[in-house]
Amino acid sequence: MCGIAGLYTKSPALQAQLGEHLARMLEQLSFRGPDSAGVAFYRDPAPAGSCKISLCGAESAPHWGAIGEELAEALGETSAPRVRATHAVFVVEAEPEHVQSWLAEHHPELRLMSAGSSIEIYKEAGRPSEFVRRFAIEQIDGSHALGHTRMATESRVTTEHSHPFSTGLDLCLVHNGSLSNHNRLRRKLRREGIHFQTDNDSEVAAGYLTWRLREGASLEQALEGCLADLDGFYTFAVGSADGFAVLRDPIACKPAIMAETDEWVAIASEYRAIAVLPGAEDAVSWEPDPGRVYSWGTTLVA
Amino acid sequence: MPAPDATREAVLSVDLASESVRQLNQRLHDALQPQRVRVVNPAGMHSIAVGIDAAHEVEIDGHVGYYCAGMNKLATVRVRGNCGVGVAENMMSGSVIVEGSASQSAAASARGGLLVVHGDASARCAISLKGADVVVRGSVGHMSAFMAQKGALVVCGDAGEALGDSLYEARLYVRGAVAGLGADCIEKEMRAEHVEQLSRLLERAEIDEVDATDFRRYGSARQLYNFHVDNLGSY
Numbered sequence A: 001m002c003g004i005a006g007l008y009t010k011s012p013a014l015q016a017q018l019g020e021h022l023a024r025m026l027e028q029l030s031f032r033g034p035d036s037a038g039v040a041f042y043r044d045p046a047p048a049g050s051c052k053i054s055l056c057g058a059e060s061a062p063h064w065g066a067i068g069e070e071l072a073e074a075l076g077e078t079s080a081p082r083v084r085a086t087h088a089v090f091v092v093e094a095e096p097e098h099v100q101s102w103l104a105e106h107h108p109e110l111r112l113m114s115a116g117s118s119i120e121i122y123k124e125a126g127r128p129s130e131f132v133r134r135f136a137i138e139q140i141d142g143s144h145a146l147g148h149t150r151m152a153t154e155s156r157v158t159t160e161h162s163h164p165f166s167t168g169l170d171l172c173l174v175h176n177g178s179l180s181n182h183n184r185l186r187r188k189l190r191r192e193g194i195h196f197q198t199d200n201d202s203e204v205a206a207g208y209l210t211w212r213l214r215e216g217a218s219l220e221q222a223l224e225g226c227l228a229d230l231d232g233f234y235t236f237a238v239g240s241a242d243g244f245a246v247l248r249d250p251i252a253c254k255p256a257i258m259a260e261t262d263e264w265v266a267i268a269s270e271y272r273a274i275a276v277l278p279g280a281e282d283a284v285s286w287e288p289d290p291g292r293v294y295s296w297g298t299t300l301v302a
Numbered sequence B: 001m002p003a004p005d006a007t008r009e010a011v012l013s014v015d016l017a018s019e020s021v022r023q024l025n026q027r028l029h030d031a032l033q034p035q036r037v038r039v040v041n042p043a044g045m046h047s048i049a050v051g052i053d054a055a056h057e058v059e060i061d062g063h064v065g066y067y068c069a070g071m072n073k074l075a076t077v078r079v080r081g082n083c084g085v086g087v088a089e090n091m092m093s094g095s096v097i098v099e100g101s102a103s104q105s106a107a108a109s110a111r112g113g114l115l116v117v118h119g120d121a122s123a124r125c126a127i128s129l130k131g132a133d134v135v136v137r138g139s140v141g142h143m144s145a146f147m148a149q150k151g152a153l154v155v156c157g158d159a160g161e162a163l164g165d166s167l168y169e170a171r172l173y174v175r176g177a178v179a180g181l182g183a184d185c186i187e188k189e190m191r192a193e194h195v196e197q198l199s200r201l202l203e204r205a206e207i208d209e210v211d212a213t214d215f216r217r218y219g220s221a222r223q224l225y226n227f228h229v230d231n232l233g234s235y
Helices: A012-028 A064-074 A096-106 A128-134 A182-191 A201-214 A219-229 B021-030 B192-204 B229-234
Strands: A002-009 A036-042 A051-056 A082-084 A087-092 A111-116 A119-125 A144-150 A165-168 A171-179 A232-239 A244-248 A257-260 A264-268 A284-286 A294-296 B011-015 B036-040 B057-061 B076-080 B095-098 B114-117 B130-136 B150-155 B171-174 B185-188 B216-220
Touching (some): A002 A012, A002 A232, A002 A244, A012 A036, A012 A128, A012 A144, A012 A264, A036 A128, A051 A096, A051 A119, A064 A087, A111 A119, A111 A165, A119 A128, A119 A171, A144 A171, A144 A232, A165 A201, A171 A201, A201 A219, A201 A232, A219 A244, B011 B021, B021 B036, B114 B192, B130 B192, B150 B192, B171 B192
Parallel strands (some): B011 B036, B036 B057, B057 B076, B076 B095, B130 B150
Antiparallel strands (some): A002 A144, A002 A264, A036 A119, A036 A144, A051 A087, A082 A087, A165 A171, A232 A244, A244 A294, B171 B216
């Protein structure tokens, strides 16, 4: 059991309160996933020619200011770090691939949580309520966000095993369910050059999407590919710069409910996480059909 | 529905914004005389009004979470909203009325009583039904009435894939399209006794815009392994 929450704002007025609402949704889903929690926020896009990266400093508290100076010297103009608990976000005037390879060489102790234009990922082992407090999630604004609470069933409880998983530039995945063919699929994807940080099944789903997108599939095609290539139970929510998409396995083992008002679109594992949103009582709500890709955002599904 | 008698005149109002579900359920269990109870602010909470064992009349204003009115006995529970997974699961008697839609596994394993869903019910509606009656005004999702043993499922709209898979002796009535029948489920003749049963169920559900003769009946072909007398020796 895990919990999924997603919120997409349709009115700019709601964007300032995005974090506040997502935090309340996560709290409602705490009992579905007390082991760890994580969020992906889409906000404040980096200027053209620059990219935004989210880094996690693990146990040692890194000197983020010094790392920023190194980035600036090696790659290009770098913003001051925006630090949130164990994580920091930088905007670097460089290609994301360059930043990634430079970090791997010079700071292998840092974990790259996300890269892109607007995505920021924060995640940590521990109780969701503690995570929400430590990372001050309610203070984060943005256009849309995904969140996850994890109850581990098949691999360890660590920050790396937590969701969301980055699946490429500005892309991330959260998963409720379990996959049974992830070991074989991981071997296949490794041969294709996809890197994995853990033995987690959901990370394989993220790697699968990364691979399909790299091979030229649209996000919709990549998600539809899951129906054929992934064996197991899943409700997926995939975030992109423009919005999010939702897919349930063909027999819909795992719960999902969606709701929409003039102000927002939401996905959650349970209605109680939607009930805390403004105007929820008058929202149009429905259960997404199994095996069908739903999406919000203008260019999300090309 | 009988007119409420004098002892039921007073309506107890319970606000789940200030009282816990456990407290509400405890009150419902402790009250030996039938009560009228109105529940407000359910906010999608789980296990509201479960395990009632008296002829209470419970009205819930809003959407509820999982297992609402589970194991219900004698009571009438009305939900003025949508339900999460497993509404009226294992119901023994009484009735549960959902004015909105119901999520998966509505009336799972229910042994008696009546569940009415005025919206749609999603997957696995009436799974393993053991004697209750289920009437859905809208449509039902895939694998509905899976291994249903006894009782009736009435669907005024459409049914999803694999309807009645591995069905035992429950009766299925569907007015609209059936996306596909599950293993060992076949269409059967709609005889006078079935029209009569269906008419009664629709009347009890207070659904009068559809005609019992517009429905098709589905049931077990009784061809699965354990129905073959030739296999008797292997038990």
